[in-house]
Amino acid sequence: MEENGGHYFEGVEKLVEVWFVDPPGDQENVDLRTITKDVWDELLKAVKCEIISFTKNDEVDAYVLSESSMFISKRRWILKTCGTTTPLNCLKPVMKLAAEMGFTEISDFFYSRKNFSRPDLQHLPHRLFCEEVKFLDTIFEGGQTYCLGQINKDCWYLYTLSHPERGRDDDRPLIELPKVEMKGLYEPDQTIEIIMENLDPNIMNIFTKTRCTDGKDATMTSKINEILPDMVIDDFLFEPCGYSMNGINNHGEYMTIHITPEKEFSYVSFESNVSMNNYTELITRVIHTFLPSKFIITIFANKTSEAYATIRELEYNNYVQWQRAEMQCCNFPSYNLLFATYTACRNEKIENGC
Numbered sequence: 509m510e511e512n513g514g515h516y517f518e519g520v521e522k523l524v525e526v527w528f529v530d531p532p533g534d535q536e537n538v539d540l541r542t543i544t545k546d547v548w549d550e551l552l553k554a555v556k557c558e559i560i561s562f563t564k565n566d567e568v569d570a571y572v573l574s575e576s577s578m579f580i581s582k583r584r585w586i587l588k589t590c591g592t593t594t595p596l597n598c599l600k601p602v603m604k605l606a607a608e609m610g611f612t613e614i615s616d617f618f619y620s621r622k623n624f625s626r627p628d629l630q631h632l633p634h635r636l637f638c639e640e641v642k643f644l645d646t647i648f649e650g651g652q653t654y655c656l657g658q659i660n661k662d663c664w665y666l667y668t669l670s671h672p673e674r675g676r677d678d679d680r681p682l683i684e685l686p687k688v689e690m691k692g693l694y695e696p697d698q699t700i701e702i703i704m705e706n707l708d709p710n711i712m713n714i715f716t717k718t719r720c721t722d723g724k725d726a727t728m729t730s731k732i733n734e735i736l737p738d739m740v741i742d743d744f745l746f747e748p749c750g751y752s753m754n755g756i757n758n759h760g761e762y763m764t765i766h767i768t769p770e771k772e773f774s775y776v777s778f779e780s781n782v783s784m785n786n787y788t789e790l791i792t793r794v795i796h797t798f799l800p801s802k803f804i805i806t807i808f809a810n811k812t813s814e815a816y817a818t819i820r821e822l823e824y825n826n827y828v829q830w831q832r833a834e835m836q837c838c839n840f841p842s843y844n845l846l847f848a849t850y851t852a853c854r855n856e857k858i859e860n861g862c
């Protein structure tokens with residue numbers, strides 16, 4: 509990979525998602541959102557990133573970070589950071605703090621990332637996936653690890669831990685399913701992530717200070733605001749280039765986009781937990797907004813999610829300009845996972861429908 513006058517930025521994010529179990533009894537005040545910004549400022553020092561913006565609604569707190577994003581709801585914590593950050597270094601302190609609040613158990617844990625372009629620039633424990641696994645195994649018992657895709661090319665690593673038997677203990681099933689199925693799975697959950705590389709340079713130019721004045725200008729010019737129109741957007745345009753946004757809606761759903769526009773190592777990620785029974789249109793909107801040369805899609809859906817039974821439908825979808833290179837499906841105790849990679853068709857192939 510060619511560098512940019514010695515400048516290199518690793519767009520690939522490390523993604524941590526933790527679901528704590530609501531403690532029994534009166535749970536109203538046991539809420540991760542009671543952790544103040546000052547406390548997060550301190551905790552994030554171990555990650556080597558800072559909070560640059562904050563928005564919230566009744567369901568979710570959303571932080572834009574100097575390197576990506578953090579989302580906090582009552583019992584779920586998501587930390588997504590790029591560059592050479594070290595998110596696993598704040599995991600133990602956050603779990604300790606959560607335990608002091610009453611969150612002593614975890615029902616689901618996910619750590620995932622694509623392979624880095626420059627692993628040599630990463631810091632301990634993020635230099636190798638096996639090093640990350642070793643670190644996580646000192647915290648969790650029974651974590652499972654996977655590598656999807658091609659180990660010698662583009663791949664995606666996952667460390668996951670699931671205790672479906674420890675789910676919410678509140679007798680409020682959201683949809684009618686036999687009790688045995690519902691145990692521990694009262695809250696529908698799904699996450700779609702689209703990881704895009706080698707993007708259209710004219711589109712990437714939008715995410716520079718030479719073309720746009722600020723985050724809002726870049727959001728409107730690129731039409732990011734039309735991807736999921738009900739999201740209230742908090743956006744930031746870096747100097748001289750680079751863009752991050754969080755969107756939240758009143759259903760407690762979020763979206764987040766992060767853009768590294770430098771042409772030598774351009775990278776864009778899209779992530780959302782928006783609930784849909786078919787993600788084809790959303791995926792089409794995202795990839796037409798950024799025009800990547802290649803992309804990876806991952807979709808997680810738990811058993812009460814409306815996407816649970818349908819994520820395999822991606823197998824039958826054609827995106828005209830992009831051809832699917834591979835697809836893998838996994839069934840975990842609480843979640844189904846779909847992983848697929850796509851590459852842009854050459855022009856003569858497009859004319860023939862790829």
Ligand SMILES: C[S@+](CC[C@H](N)C(=O)[O-])C[C@H]1O[C@@H](n2cnc3c(N)ncnc32)[C@H](O)[C@@H]1O
Nearest residue numbers: 517519575590746749750766767768769776777
């Ligand atoms: C934080 S953003 C988005 C990163 C994201 N993970 C992605 O998808 O690429 C990174 C982009 O902003 C640029 N940038 C400029 N100033 C930065 C800063 N202070 N911290 C992090 N990135 C900065 C980087 O060069 C890069 O293009």
